[in-house]
Amino acid sequence: MRGRTVSKxxxxxxxxxxxxxxxxxxxxxxxxxxxxLGERGQARVTDLQGVFGVSHVSVIRALKRIEERGLVExxxxxxxxxxxxxxxxxxxxxxxxDLVVRFLLALGVSSGQAExxxxxxxxxxxxxxxxxMKAFLESQ
Amino acid sequence: MRGRTVSKxxxxxxxxxxxxxxxxxxxxxxxxxxxxLGERGQARVTDLQGVFGVSHVSVIRALKRIEERGLVExxxxxxxxxxxxxxxxxxxxxxxxDLVVRFLLALGVSSGQAExxxxxxxxxxxxxxxxxMKAFLESQ
DNA sequence: TCTTCTATGTAGCCAAGGCTACATTCAGGG
DNA sequence: CCCTGAATGTAGCCTTGGCTACATAGAAGA
Numbered sequence: 476m477r478g479r480t481v482s483k484x485x486x487x488x489x490x491x492x493x494x495x496x497x498x499x500x501x502x503x504x505x506x507x508x509x510x511x512l513g514e515r516g517q518a519r520v521t522d523l524q525g526v527f528g529v530s531h532v533s534v535i536r537a538l539k540r541i542e543e544r545g546l547v548e549x550x551x552x553x554x555x556x557x558x559x560x561x562x563x564x565x566x567x568x569x570x571x572x573d574l575v576v577r578f579l580l581a582l583g584v585s586s587g588q589a590e591x592x593x594x595x596x597x598x599x600x601x602x603x604x605x606x607x608m609k610a611f612l613e614s615q
Numbered sequence: 616m617r618g619r620t621v622s623k624x625x626x627x628x629x630x631x632x633x634x635x636x637x638x639x640x641x642x643x644x645x646x647x648x649x650x651x652l653g654e655r656g657q658a659r660v661t662d663l664q665g666v667f668g669v670s671h672v673s674v675i676r677a678l679k680r681i682e683e684r685g686l687v688e689x690x691x692x693x694x695x696x697x698x699x700x701x702x703x704x705x706x707x708x709x710x711x712x713d714l715v716v717r718f719l720l721a722l723g724v725s726s727g728q729a730e731x732x733x734x735x736x737x738x739x740x741x742x743x744x745x746x747x748m749k750a751f752l753e754s755q
Numbered sequence: 756t757c758t759t760c761t762a763t764g765t766a767g768c769c770a771a772g773g774c775t776a777c778a779t780t781c782a783g784g785g
Numbered sequence: 786c787c788c789t790g791a792a793t794g795t796a797g798c799c800t801t802g803g804c805t806a807c808a809t810a811g812a813a814g815a
Contacts, residue, residue, distance in 0.1 A: 529772085530775080536773095
């Protein structure tokens with residue numbers, strides 16, 4: 476298969492990808508909550524249900540886990556807000572997302588597709604690759 | 616959050632990403648089986664256990680599901696081989712992987728990191744983005 | 756031959772991320 | 786004052802992808 480080898484390092488890489496997947500949902504949630512707070516001033520179960528297109532039950536349980544991780548907190552009003560840690564992750568996540576989208580656009584990818592692909596890719600890029608993309612954008 | 620909006624389309628995108636995740640393992644397996652067949656002439660449970668760094672039980676169960684999808688078949692020797700469909704997916708998957716790695720290398724990412732990032736990214740790129748990457752490589 | 760090691764398989768557990776069905780609570784309209 | 790609809794929550798089920806522990810089966814050596 477064109478020189479690809481099945482090395483021992485493959486195992487480590489696969490473990491890395493599995494680890495990334497378990498963090499994806501949390502990042503997507505804090506990112507969405509940050510956006511909702513900015514746009515609507517509140518982030519409730521129903522709002523998130525709309526964003527992700529899943530049942531409210533799935534949202535509630537995801538939020539429970541994310542709350543346990545210390546990323547979000549309930550407000551008295553019944554909504555959710557970001558903790559300091561959550562805010563930092565949301566910021567970083569949104570920044571990374573923007574960078575990836577702008578990079579894909581610079582490559583010539585259409586706007587809608589760039590959005591869609593960024594959604595999937597953004598959790599799998601190392602700092603090194605992100606820096607390379609940033610450098611590419613600046614060198615244009 | 617720098618202009619990102621929480622649109623209705625976000626739901627569709629998230630569903631797409633979840634769908635991609637459920638296909639990732641199957642693609643990784645057929646790709647690995649293809650590579651093993653090429654390198655060692657056989658692909659057994661133990662070989663795959665080494666590749667992915669998981670228990671042999673996880674391998675057996677994954678293979679069972681992938682066999683049900685019609686991507687692999689058992690050989691009399693006790694190993695696994697690819698069906699026509701499986702072979703096609705393995706080929707396409709390996710090709711895509713190579714393209715992504717070469718692209719990251721061209722961006723200036725180090726070899727090890729390019730390999731690692733490609734592993735995570737490759738399942739989340741649309742045809743359009745892959746074409747854009749190929750065009751970039753050719754324009755260099 | 757007997758024993759031991761390797762490979763494979765089964766049973767059963769866990770966590771995450773989906774779901775439907777069934778409460779409950781609360782606001783607003785009739 | 787009641788009823789209805791929206792929002793939230795709980796119970797319980799499914800699948801996927803991990804795991805350990807235990808059971809074979811077959812090869813290979815003492």
